[in-house]
Amino acid sequence: MIDRPFIKVWRDGAVGHIELNRPEAFNALNRQMMSAIVGALQTFDEDAETAVVVISGAGRAFAAGADIDEMAGDDPVRLEMVDPFAVWDQIRLIRKPLLAAVHGFALGGGFELALSCDLIFAAENTQFGFPEVKLGVMPGAGGTVKLTKALGRHKALEWLWTGARMTAEEACAHGLVNRVVPADNLMEVAMKMARKLSEQAPLSLRLIKETVNQAADLALYEAMLIERKNFYLLFASEDQKEGMAAFREKRKPVFKGR
Amino acid sequence: MYETIRYEFRNGVARIELHRPDRLNAFTETMNQEILDALLAVEKDKAVRALIITGSGRGFSAGEDLKAASGEVDFGEVLRSRYNPMIKKLVGIEKPTVAAVNGTAAGAGMSLALACDFRIASDEAVFIQAFVNIGLVPDSGSLYFLPRLIGYAKALELAVLGEKIKADDALALGLVTKVVPAAELEEESWRFAERLAAMPTKAIGLIKRYMxxxxxxxxxxxxxxxxxxxxxxxxxxDFREGVAAFIEKRRPEFRGR
Known part of the structure; x- marks a missing residue:
């Protein structure tokens, strides 16, 4: 696949990779880079050969934040017109599983990018945090909101007000991270998970993701009704017939995503 | 260049010598910082595959230089800013570390020795958890390392009674790897560290991390x-080399990679 500005993009079997590739700036996310990431995600989402996407960072960090030089001179009107965070909303529309494999630093925008993914695997050495407060601003791409939903207001305020760094272990204890693994083993473990997901029924993965995303925001019963409809919907798929037939015949199912 | 320590490197081994002999190498803010800087260099430099920490003159280290201390000082902050980063860095270095204990290791000086992977003691070395003798509590990791190294009962004895422990007694307690005559300590510690440096040090780092x-x-x-x-x-x-050497019936040459 063609490389885009500041990222490397390739596919390995059914696993699409996006590697943040601005190591000299600890992969600080600028606007061009964010558009490139979202563009690559959309391409993978439409690509029939890709089942799962893994996002990681080259060099010593996943992403140490946003590009401060780029935004230092911004004013509210320009921000409103450019609306630099709008492109982030597109990530939520990606239907395939997104796995962030993070190491080193996942700070500010880097932390928000990881939180925009579905699963987060972190190297033991990863430091998470929202240091925006130290620059006289605050998170702008969902950090404040997602941290509050995950941790509750007391904990979220403490992290956001102090800008303190969270270890991978703390992030895992808070339920922000799925797994903490030794740095040396991170990509291997992430790839194993990605390959495992690529063998699951794609429509199941897709409707589970849609339902979980709804469940996080809706009232219990509303979400349950969506769950129910999606459950019923899956019975229209060939994969449901194949999955249940394979179960009864005691063999491995072959899913086609239909 | 350093003011309060000396840094040397040869045959894969870095050696940090605490160098305030007229004060039994007691720690000052500068010394804590210089040790931390040297440890960062040790961690970063791929050529360094083992570390010795030792003291200059009669002592290993007498701990915090009490001349400067008073009740006005916030000891908690002193530990957080000066000692804790030093101890954490030392313990986190994924290379073998050796304390060559040449004389008295008292208070935080003893803690520094305990934070190393190995302790080789001169027969003139003395260990003392001196804190309690002036109404303080063990710090810089002593409360953590001691029970792990010698068991809770003995650890508590040392920390509470604050008595001097001679080298041979330290050996019997399991606190040191070996005791050598004072005149041979320097040579023996180099030999021991060079031996470690020639081993598969990446594997040693992993052993250390997980143990x-x-x-x-x-x-x-x-x-x-x-x-x-x-x-x-x-x-x-190193693993490939180890297997190849085994099959070829020769001595392996490990590079720490």
Missing amino acids: QRSFETRLDQMLEWEAFAQRTAGLTE
Whole structure:
């Protein structure tokens, strides 16, 4: 696949990779880079050969934040017109599983990018945090909101007000991270998970993701009704017939995503 | 250049010598910072594959320089800003570390020795958890390292009674790896560290990393960590060299990669 500005993009079997590739700036996310990431995600989402996407960072960090030089001179009107965070909303529309494999630093925008993914695997050495407060601003791409939903207001305020760094272990204890693994083993473990997901029924993965995303925001019963409809919907798929037939015949199912 | 320590490197071994002999190498803010800087250099420099920490003159280290201390000082902040970063860095270095204890290791000086992987003591070395003798409590990791090294009962005796422990008694307690005549300590510590530096030091780093966690984990988790560590070790050049040398019936040449 063609490389885009500041990222490397390739596919390995059914696993699409996006590697943040601005190591000299600890992969600080600028606007061009964010558009490139979202563009690559959309391409993978439409690509029939890709089942799962893994996002990681080259060099010593996943992403140490946003590009401060780029935004230092911004004013509210320009921000409103450019609306630099709008492109982030597109990530939520990606239907395939997104796995962030993070190491080193996942700070500010880097932390928000990881939180925009579905699963987060972190190297033991990863430091998470929202240091925006130290620059006289605050998170702008969902950090404040997602941290509050995950941790509750007391904990979220403490992290956001102090800008303190969270270890991978703390992030895992808070339920922000799925797994903490030794740095040396991170990509291997992430790839194993990605390959495992690529063998699951794609429509199941897709409707589970849609339902979980709804469940996080809706009232219990509303979400349950969506769950129910999606459950019923899956019975229209060939994969449901194949999955249940394979179960009864005691063999491995072959899913086609239909 | 350093003011309060000396830094030397040869044959894969870095040697930090605490160098305030007229004050039994007691720590000052500058010395804590210089030790931390040297440890960062040791961690970063791939050519360094083992570390010796020793003292200049009669003592290893007398701990905090009490001349400057008074009740006005916030000891908690002193530890957080000066000692804790030093101890954490030393323990986190994934290379073998050796304390060559040449004389008295008192208070935080003893803690520094305990934070190393190995302790080789001169027969003139004396260890003392001196804190309690002036109404303080062990710090810089002593409360953590001692029970792990020698068991709770003995650790508590040392910390509470604050008595001098001679080298031979330290050996009997399991506090040191070996005791050598004072005149041979320097040479012996170099020899020991050079031996470590010639070993598969990446594997040693992994052994260290996971054994440190063994007291705080379950068997399941440790088995999983061992599997990760073995996967990593299995990909090293040193492993390939080790197997090749075994098959070819020659001595392996490890590079720490």
